[in-house]
Amino acid sequence: MFADELDYVVGLDTHRDQHVLAWRQGYGHSGENEKALSYYNQARTIQQQTGNKAQGAETLDLLGVLYSELHQPEKALEYHEQVLQIHRATGNLRREAISLSNLGHVYSVLGRPDEAWDRFTQSLSIFHSIGDLNNAAVALEGRAHAEQQRGNLSESRKNIEESLFLIETVRAHSGSQQLRASYLASRESAYEFYVDLLMQLDAKEPGKGHDSEALQASERGRARSLAEMLNEAHVDIEQGVGADLVKKERELSQSLNAKAQRLIQLTARKGNQQEIETLNKEIGALEDEYQQVQVGIRKVSPAYAALTQPQPLGLKEIQQQLDPNTVLLEYSLGDERSYLWAVTQNSLKTYELPKREQIQKVAKQVYESLTARSVVESLETPAQRQERVAHSERQFQQAAAELSRIILEPVASELGTTI
Numbered sequence: 001m002f003a004d005e006l007d008y009v010v011g012l013d014t015h016r017d018q019h020v021l022a023w024r025q026g027y028g029h030s031g032e033n034e035k036a037l038s039y040y041n042q043a044r045t046i047q048q049q050t051g052n053k054a055q056g057a058e059t060l061d062l063l064g065v066l067y068s069e070l071h072q073p074e075k076a077l078e079y080h081e082q083v084l085q086i087h088r089a090t091g092n093l094r095r096e097a098i099s100l101s102n103l104g105h106v107y108s109v110l111g112r113p114d115e116a117w118d119r120f121t122q123s124l125s126i127f128h129s130i131g132d133l134n135n136a137a138v139a140l141e142g143r144a145h146a147e148q149q150r151g152n153l154s155e156s157r158k159n160i161e162e163s164l165f166l167i168e169t170v171r172a173h174s175g176s177q178q179l180r181a182s183y184l185a186s187r188e189s190a191y192e193f194y195v196d197l198l199m200q201l202d203a204k205e206p207g208k209g210h211d212s213e214a215l216q217a218s219e220r221g222r223a224r225s226l227a228e229m230l231n232e233a234h235v236d237i238e239q240g241v242g243a244d245l246v247k248k249e250r251e252l253s254q255s256l257n258a259k260a261q262r263l264i265q266l267t268a269r270k271g272n273q274q275e276i277e278t279l280n281k282e283i284g285a286l287e288d289e290y291q292q293v294q295v296g297i298r299k300v301s302p303a304y305a306a307l308t309q310p311q312p313l314g315l316k317e318i319q320q321q322l323d324p325n326t327v328l329l330e331y332s333l334g335d336e337r338s339y340l341w342a343v344t345q346n347s348l349k350t351y352e353l354p355k356r357e358q359i360q361k362v363a364k365q366v367y368e369s370l371t372a373r374s375v376v377e378s379l380e381t382p383a384q385r386q387e388r389v390a391h392s393e394r395q396f397q398q399a400a401a402e403l404s405r406i407i408l409e410p411v412a413s414e415l416g417t418t419i
Helices: 018-024 033-050 053-069 073-090 093-109 113-130 133-149 153-172 177-186 188-204 210-224 226-232 243-268 273-300 302-308 315-320 356-370 382-407 409-415
Strands: 328-332 338-344 347-353
Touching: 033 053, 053 073, 053 093, 073 093, 093 113, 093 133, 113 133, 113 243, 133 153, 133 188, 153 188, 188 210, 188 338, 188 347, 210 315, 210 328, 210 338, 210 347, 243 273, 315 338, 338 409, 347 409, 356 382, 382 409
Parallel strands: none
Antiparallel strands: 328 338, 338 347
C-alpha cells in the first residue's frame, strides 16, 4: 500500500491535480501501465515547460509507484529518492512524508526491512505532527510489514493495531456512506494483514488464543462493510432515526473533514500559529459535539447504531448462536495464503488454505460453467450451443470438485461426511 493512494484525511480531498487523479481512476489499477507511463511522461514535459516543480515532483513520485507496479523496484527507488530531495528542499512536509512512506514500501519489496522501518518511522513522525491520520495509518501498516519481515511479530502487531484504530477513526468521520465504502475498500489490506499476523502468532504460540483473535478480526473487517452493503442495496438504515439527528451528524462530519484538511495544510506549510491553535480548539469542540450526537442516535435508535457502528462477536458469542448440529465455516482470503475457521458449540479449528488468486481462479471457473446456459452468443447454431453447454457442464463437474477439494476437504471430518 502506497501513501496517498486515496487522499483521505478524515474525509476525501477532491482538490487534486489531474495527473494524480489519472492513477486513481484506472491506468495503474487496470493494468494499462504503458498508458500510465505515457501519461506521466507527457505531464512531466508540460510541468518542465511551465516550471511547475510541485506538480513535477508529484508526477515523479507517481512514476515511482508505477515502476513498483511494473516490478522494477530499483527504478522506483531512484524516483522516490529524487522526489524526497525536492520536497525537503521546498519544505513540503506532507509530500516529504509521502515520499518517505513510498520509499519504505519499495525497501520492503526489496527485502530490506531495516531501511523500510526507518523510512516508515520518519514518515509517521511527520504525519503525526501535521495530523494526517490516514497516511499515518498507511505508514503504521508499512512499519508492521517491516517488523514482520524482521521477525518481530509482537511489534508488528502493535503497529497494525494502531493502524486499524486510525483507519476506524478516519472511516467514522468520512461523511457519506459512499466515502466510507470507498475508504474501507482501500484499507482492506490492513485487516487482511492483521488476520494473517495473528495466525502466524498462533503457529508460533499455540494455545494462547491467537486463532480466536484472528476469527474476531475477520468478523470485524466484515462488520465494517455491513452498512455499506446495505446502502448499496438501498436499504433505509436511517428508519426510526430523527432526520434532524442524521442531518446534524453529517454536518458535523463535513465540518470536521474540512477543518482537519485545513489544519494539515497549515501545519505542513508551518502557517500562522494562532490560526492553527484556533483550528485545534474548533476541531476539539466539534468532536465533542459529534460524540454527543452519536450518543443521542444510539438512544433513539439502537438498531441504526448497530448497523453504522457494528461490533463483531467474539468466539464465545458466536458459539452461543450455534446448535449442536451446526458448524460455522468462515473464510479469509489473502495474497500469500488464506484461512478457514471451523466453529462448533465447543470447539474452534483452523486451516491454512491456498492464496486468494488460486481459489478465485477455480471459483470463477465454477461460476462461468454454471452460467453458460444463460449466455447468448451471436451467430451460434443450435448444435454449437448444445456442444458449448455440454462442455461447460463437464467443466463444472471438474471445477466444482477442485473447489470442493480446496475449501471443504480440509474440514470434511467436521461436517460428518466425506467431501
